[in-house]
Amino acid sequence: MSDLGNKEIFAKNLKYYMDLYNKSRAEIAKAIGVSYTTFTSWVTGANYPRIDKIEMLANYFKVNKADLIENKYNSPNEGYYTDPEVAEYANKLKNNPDMRLLFDAAEDMTKDDIDYVVDLINRLKGNE
Incomplete structure (x- = not known):
């Protein structure tokens, strides 16, 4: 390159x-x-x-x-998530150390599904 x-x-x-x-x-x-x-x-x-x-x-x-x-923007069709909007949202969350466990999730999750899990994580952290 x-x-x-x-x-x-x-x-x-x-x-x-x-x-x-x-x-x-x-x-x-x-x-x-x-x-x-x-x-x-x-x-x-x-x-x-x-x-x-x-x-x-x-x-x-x-x-x-x-x-x-590293180039993480190879092609809009490459990547784990099938919806580009969800992929962008997930990429932001991936870089948040408190949210890394989300990336064991299925590739067909919706943004609402991810929001639900983020909320759940935040609630669990509040109980610690």
Whole structure:
């Protein structure tokens, strides 16, 4: 894969986690000790960070480095869930450590089914 492809994939994954955790560029740049300009160049796909910075970002978001650098968007038809809307929703939940057990679920679950399980997990956690 070309360097350009790697930058684009990384930028897309980085934006995904920023949106998921509602984090700003400035907030993350400060937290990992890089300049706002450097961080922005990663978000826009202009530059690709060194592996130590990728590791810092993975730790920041509590994900694996692979979650930031691998292409998870191969094709709309690929993936575990058959409904694209459910797949997107499930992907957000997958990255929430408290909700990982959902991914033993059947591929034909609806969003309502997933919501039901999420609610159940949250209730069980409240009883701990």
